[in-house]
Amino acid sequence: MPGLTDVLWDSLEARVSSGWCPGLVAGVRIGGEVEVHAAGTYALDDVRPMNPATPFRISSLSKLVGGALALSLVADGTLDLDDDVSRWLPDLAELRVLATPDAPLAVTGPARGPMTLRHLLTMTAGFGIDFGPTPYAAATRDLLWGPTPPALAPDEYMARLGSLPLAAQPGDRWMYHAGADVLSALLPKVAGIPLRDLLAERITGPLGLAGTDFPTGQEEFPAAYEATAGGLLEAAAYQDAFASPPVFESLAGGLVSTVPDFVSFLAALADDVLLPAGLGAQMTSDQLTDAQRPGFAELAGPEESWGFMSAVQTGPGASWSEPGMWGWAGGSGTSAAVYPNGDIGVVFTQRFMAGPDENFDWFWAPFGQARSQAASG
Structure with missing residues (x-):
């Protein structure tokens, strides 16, 4: 994708340079081609550069994996x-x-x-x-x-x-x-087997996702931060919860992964490699009734609904989005989505979302520009 993603990667570099977070990693698939970009460092006081293999605590993006499993x-x-x-x-x-x-x-x-x-x-x-x-x-x-x-x-x-x-x-x-x-x-x-083993047997093993698992205590994570009036503050309790193997292996928010792994996972779902086409379509399409949907709209707005452990866009949405787009975000600063044509975007950051009104437009808007350029040839 020579040149197509320049605006996107520039936007990520600007986000890091602004002090929003010390570093992040993002990956995209456009027209079947994958690129990954890392920006910044592991922590405010750690000059190790982010890289594609950097492990992140992906919080609620774990739900997508749980649904597929x-x-x-x-x-x-x-x-x-x-x-x-x-x-x-x-x-x-x-x-x-x-x-x-x-x-x-x-x-x-x-x-x-x-x-x-x-x-x-x-x-x-x-x-x-x-x-x-x-x-x-x-x-x-x-x-x-x-x-x-x-x-x-x-x-x-x-x-x-x-x-x-x-x-x-x-x-x-x-x-x-x-x-x-x-x-x-x-x-x-x-x-009849531990959840960690089931995950390896059915998803991470077959797809070769060596960086995706429940924490082992051996990972070298980047620091996690919360935004405060005085600046970024390390989320110590959150970091401690992932510093050793968990008591509860949670598909709600307990997985760790890398950006290349997660792009590969979403691609396997989108391309009907991981699940039969009919089940994959059910997972990533609206499964809520009219009576159930208001509960989700309170959290995500009227143009979104829910499939099986995945959000699904049902209305026009932002300029960079499309009806039929599916994915989710994690409170620890992660976001991932798949477009109806199979294009994929994933961004992992170190900064907790400040609330439901915070978004990742600084990633998705330039990603949409790159997709438009690719479509126009």
Whole structure:
């Protein structure tokens, strides 16, 4: 792609030079050709240059990998999308549901039906992050909220979750994040092997993704930062959570990867290498009903919806985007998406997103320019 990505890489260099973060790595696939660019250094006080092999904590981009891993078990008949997950996770049997979203935890009724794999993948299982001032939000904040993986073994996590009522009937309401942690507890029970081994067997091994795994404690990560009024502050607790093998291997936010690996992973999904074409299309297309969609719109806006562990663009969106585009972002400063024609963009940074209004337009806008130039010849 000689010359096509110059504006994009210049934008990344300018972002680093502005002091927004010490360094970052990005990769693109345009018209089938892949380029990777690294800018800046590992930390404010570490002059080691970023490079394509730099490992990053990818936070919620882990969900895309989790969705693909679960669907690989659907593809071979090990799981069905409508299986009752309490078969493997008995803490989720005999579910109770709050009478109203803001009801006291003791005011419940029975669930209308079981919790299924489909509910977990679409994040409509009835539990998750509640951003309101409700008793449920107060009772679940330490258990269900990120950004670090749960500090509990999976069985203990499931016991605590099962002791709580659901915030909504399974299938009624989209609620973020924790469905992917329950998926992380479910898949090793179904497969009969540790989640790390299942990941290696079905995704990272076949695709040759040597830099993608749960943390081992041997990685040399770049520093992670939070933006404060006084400047960038190292996110010490977050860094500590990835400094050794995790107690809970989390597909909600616990994976580490490199930019080349993640481009390869998305390409394998987009090109129907990783999953049968029909399942891949389901994962990356709108799976929410009209009744469920408002929950996601509260987080991402009216022109986005949710597939199986992936956001999906349904409306016109920004000038650089297209309906049918899919992907997600991670709170630790990561973003990745695939366009309908198979073009791919991935950017990993060291700086936590300041909130839902922060975006990666400084990456996606020049990437869109590069795509337009490629299309015009």
